[in-house]
Amino acid sequence: MPYENKPIPPELQDQIANLKYLAEYSSDLLVNSVKIGGISCALIGCEGMLSTTILTELVLQPLMSIPPQQNSQALFTHIQQEMLLSMDRPTVWNYDDLFRLLHSGFAVLLAEGETKALAFGVQGYEKRSINEPSGEANLLGSHEGFTEAIRTNMSMLRRRMKTPLLKFELSSMGSLSKTDICLCWLTDRVPPKLLQDIRNSLESAQLETVLSAGYIQPFLEQKRNFFDTVSTTERPDVLAAKLLEGRVAILIDGNPFALVVPKLFVESFQTLDDYNFKPWYACFLRWVKYGAFLLAILLPALYVAISVHHPEMLNRTLLLLLSHAEADEPLSLPMEAIEVLLMYEVIREAGLRLPKAVGGAVGLIGGLIIGDAAVASGLISTPMLTMAAISVTAGFIIPDLNSIITVLRIAFILAGGFWGLFGIGLLGMIVLLRVCSAEDYGFPITAPLSPFYRKGMRDVMTRVNFRQMQSGNFTVEEYHEQD
Amino acid sequence: MSRIDSRQLFALLFLSSAWNVIGISGIYGTGQILGALLACILGLLLSIPLLMLPEYGTERIYHRKLLCLLYVLFFVLWGANSLRELNHSAPIQLLNVSGHWKGLVLIFITCLLTSTNGIKATARSAPIILTVMTCSALILIVGAWKRIDLDTLLMESNGFKEGFASCMTGELAVAVVLGHKGNLKKALIQYFTAKWILYSVIVFLCLTVGGRLLQNQPYPFFILTSLSQPLQGQRADAFYILVFVMLTILHITLQTSLTAHLLETIFPKLKGTAPISLMVMLLLAWAIPERVLQFSEHCMIPILVFAVPMGIRLFQTRKKVVTS
Numbered sequence: 001m002p003y004e005n006k007p008i009p010p011e012l013q014d015q016i017a018n019l020k021y022l023a024e025y026s027s028d029l030l031v032n033s034v035k036i037g038g039i040s041c042a043l044i045g046c047e048g049m050l051s052t053t054i055l056t057e058l059v060l061q062p063l064m065s066i067p068p069q070q071n072s073q074a075l076f077t078h079i080q081q082e083m084l085l086s087m088d089r090p091t092v093w094n095y096d097d098l099f100r101l102l103h104s105g106f107a108v109l110l111a112e113g114e115t116k117a118l119a120f121g122v123q124g125y126e127k128r129s130i131n132e133p134s135g136e137a138n139l140l141g142s143h144e145g146f147t148e149a150i151r152t153n154m155s156m157l158r159r160r161m162k163t164p165l166l167k168f169e170l171s172s173m174g175s176l177s178k179t180d181i182c183l184c185w186l187t188d189r190v191p192p193k194l195l196q197d198i199r200n201s202l203e204s205a206q207l208e209t210v211l212s213a214g215y216i217q218p219f220l221e222q223k224r225n226f227f228d229t230v231s232t233t234e235r236p237d238v239l240a241a242k243l244l245e246g247r248v249a250i251l252i253d254g255n256p257f258a259l260v261v262p263k264l265f266v267e268s269f270q271t272l273d274d275y276n277f278k279p280w281y282a283c284f285l286r287w288v289k290y291g292a293f294l295l296a297i298l299l300p301a302l303y304v305a306i307s308v309h310h311p312e313m314l315n316r317t318l319l320l321l322l323s324h325a326e327a328d329e330p331l332s333l334p335m336e337a338i339e340v341l342l343m344y345e346v347i348r349e350a351g352l353r354l355p356k357a358v359g360g361a362v363g364l365i366g367g368l369i370i371g372d373a374a375v376a377s378g379l380i381s382t383p384m385l386t387m388a389a390i391s392v393t394a395g396f397i398i399p400d401l402n403s404i405i406t407v408l409r410i411a412f413i414l415a416g417g418f419w420g421l422f423g424i425g426l427l428g429m430i431v432l433l434r435v436c437s438a439e440d441y442g443f444p445i446t447a448p449l450s451p452f453y454r455k456g457m458r459d460v461m462t463r464v465n466f467r468q469m470q471s472g473n474f475t476v477e478e479y480h481e482q483d
Numbered sequence: 484m485s486r487i488d489s490r491q492l493f494a495l496l497f498l499s500s501a502w503n504v505i506g507i508s509g510i511y512g513t514g515q516i517l518g519a520l521l522a523c524i525l526g527l528l529l530s531i532p533l534l535m536l537p538e539y540g541t542e543r544i545y546h547r548k549l550l551c552l553l554y555v556l557f558f559v560l561w562g563a564n565s566l567r568e569l570n571h572s573a574p575i576q577l578l579n580v581s582g583h584w585k586g587l588v589l590i591f592i593t594c595l596l597t598s599t600n601g602i603k604a605t606a607r608s609a610p611i612i613l614t615v616m617t618c619s620a621l622i623l624i625v626g627a628w629k630r631i632d633l634d635t636l637l638m639e640s641n642g643f644k645e646g647f648a649s650c651m652t653g654e655l656a657v658a659v660v661l662g663h664k665g666n667l668k669k670a671l672i673q674y675f676t677a678k679w680i681l682y683s684v685i686v687f688l689c690l691t692v693g694g695r696l697l698q699n700q701p702y703p704f705f706i707l708t709s710l711s712q713p714l715q716g717q718r719a720d721a722f723y724i725l726v727f728v729m730l731t732i733l734h735i736t737l738q739t740s741l742t743a744h745l746l747e748t749i750f751p752k753l754k755g756t757a758p759i760s761l762m763v764m765l766l767l768a769w770a771i772p773e774r775v776l777q778f779s780e781h782c783m784i785p786i787l788v789f790a791v792p793m794g795i796r797l798f799q800t801r802k803k804v805v806t807s
């Protein structure tokens with residue numbers, strides 16, 4: 001960077017000239033020369049990033065009422081020690097920090113003869129209001145979701161954890177974007193080593209910009225794996241629950257998703273509503289989700305494998321029904337299954353990217369008209385369409401694993417179509433061992449199933465009530481495996 | 484390497500031996516159950532020096548490259564023997580699905596992929612596979628229940644030698660490499676008990692369900708699965724292919740991962756240890772006659788399981804006396 005660690009010169013003219021030169025006369029740079037306390041000063045801001053009302057009421061009016069001062073040093077001492085213009089008022093020594101603060105919505109005061117500047121937090125940029133999270137809806141819990149503003153997200157978390165043990169650590173990432181990121185953790189629950197490892201991982205990222213969570217996630221995942229070892233959430237209440245279990249979260253400015261480390265595979269099956277319903281019903285829902293996960297991945301593959309290679313596994317009625325339905329189909333069963341699923345993926349992707357109103361119509365046209373026409377024309381059989389529909393619907397129950405399910409479903413169809421249950425078994429083992437090899441920072445994602453932890457089972461195989469759950473002070477540190 | 488807990492070690496040992504158990508080559512009589520019992524007791528006795536080693540005693544093996552090499556040699560020979568056995572059993576199991584060679588090649592490729600995940604991943608997957616296997620065993624028992632005829636049990640009492648031989652397998656050497664004081668004792672007791680129970684149940688079911696039909700038949704377990712159908716009008720034989728495949732992959736992956744792990748200890752800079760190990764196993768399976776492979780495997784078991792830990796124990800005791 002041309003301005004990296006460049007010090008602020010003492011002359012105001014030079015200060016302003018440097019500023020304009022480094023900003024390449026950008027149109028959003030606001031420079032206001034003014035005399036404060038008899039000293040020549042300049043108040044700098046970035047258009048659209050600060051609130052003019054706050055700036056006028058809290059900064060400008062008090063500054064203009066400062067009595068005459070001997071020199072700029074006395075002026076800055078007076079402002080710093082006798083005035084409280086803003087809660088957030090760092091001192092700036094170089095242009096690097098100056099630009100970072102300026103572009104974060106601070107007003108910066110420069111003065112003749114001073115090699116430092118005073119910054120005042122008067123942010124007032126436009127941002128999206130707090131809405132219900134689109135991907136993690138629930139029935140009985142809070143309806144608040146994270147927004148793009150990192151400080152709003154921090155405050156949402158703080159409102160749920162009013163303890164000094166909750167710590168936020170702000171820093172910036174991206175050599176160009178200087179995106180604010182915030183590490184959050186509960187000091188009594190997170191081992192210092194995990195925290196240090198995460199800091200090291202983040203420092204290893206040499207990015208120019210950080211526009212979404214996906215930019216940072218690969219740096220937090222220590223080993224390459226098909227399965228995510230970092231989870232995301234857009235709910236402050238879910239994040240609070242995860243922090244309580246000794247996890248570390250990373251909030252990113254401009255992104256309504258928090259990254260959470262470490263992740264366990266079973267977390268994908270847990271929702272906040274599980275803790276609002278009666279334990280017996282939550283437990284029932286958990287098992288429905290486990291079943292749905294298997295159905296989502298394996299149902300079309302099993303249908304293809306059994307129909308093509310092991311028809312003896314079907315009873316007579318089912319066999320006749322399927323053979324009658326498939327008799328006139330032009331494509332082989334595996335190809336038919338892949339055709340249906342690819343067709344669904346195309347319709348889903350189209351519905352997702354288009355405006356909401358049009359997207360709904362695409363879904364309707366795709367689901368009803370194309371589906372119905374494909375069956376009527378004899379391109380796809382009704383049993384195959386049924387299997388694909390059940391499988392896809394089952395996948396919706398676990399949105400967190402949707403990408404993995406989509407790819408594995410097709411891979412299993414191919415394995416089952418070519419080699420029957422033998423092929424499914426082979427691919428199943430590859431996937432299983434891949435899941436079992438996934439770990440980050442010493443936390444295997446298969447815990448508490450394997451390695452087995454009896455205590456962890458109370459929220460995996462069942463969901464015990466809070467009377468039982470309150471005892472034990474569980475943290476994920478129990479799952480940590482030493483190297 | 485982080486420690487493998489007793490559940491994982493038990494599951495690994497048990498599933499690895501279950502592959503041998505379901506691949507038993509013949510049913511001879513109730514004597515097999517007694518032979519297996521004796522083999523299990525002998526195995527437990529052989530592991531006494533191992534259990535007596537002080538805290539994480541098997542780490543001593545890693546410190547001596549020659550010892551590591553000895554274990555590498557054993558796992559490579561054992562793996563080669565397994566590949567040979569698979570070559571025999573593959574036609575029966577896989578021919579109807581994909582053809583003999585195609586099936587073997589697919590298994591080989593899968594093992595190549597799975598063994599690169601390391602021994603920890605293999606150990607973690609074992610309890611999950613054990614759950615699948617337990618479910619399949621229950622289905623088998625439910626299916627066989629109606630067809631059990633106890634009269635056939637009394638007809639034959641021979642097979643002691645065969646029972647003994649089929650329960651003397653190399654899993655104890657796995658325990659030497661992966662075991663430590665925290666997980667070993669419990670895992671070994673569970674392993675021998677479960678192994679004997681599984682073997683006995685299979686022999687019992689083969690004798691009572693199949694009777695004379697299964698005698699002199701190769702791979703009687705798979706004929707038993709054809710005879711034991713839990714549902715009327717639907718056959719579940721193919722389901723056991725899934726179980727067989729899972730056990731096969733786990734068995735060979737375990738051998739390959741262990742060899743790779745030890746090779747990494749001896750040669751820290753060596754890359755691609757898992758594919759190298761599997762290739763060597765394949766080469767040995769092709770080059771060495773089956774009898775030689777089996778003989779050398781069985782000869783090495785007492786050395787690796789009894790003599791080496793005993794030697795370490797004696798060496799440590801002597802060192803203590805000299806120091807004091």
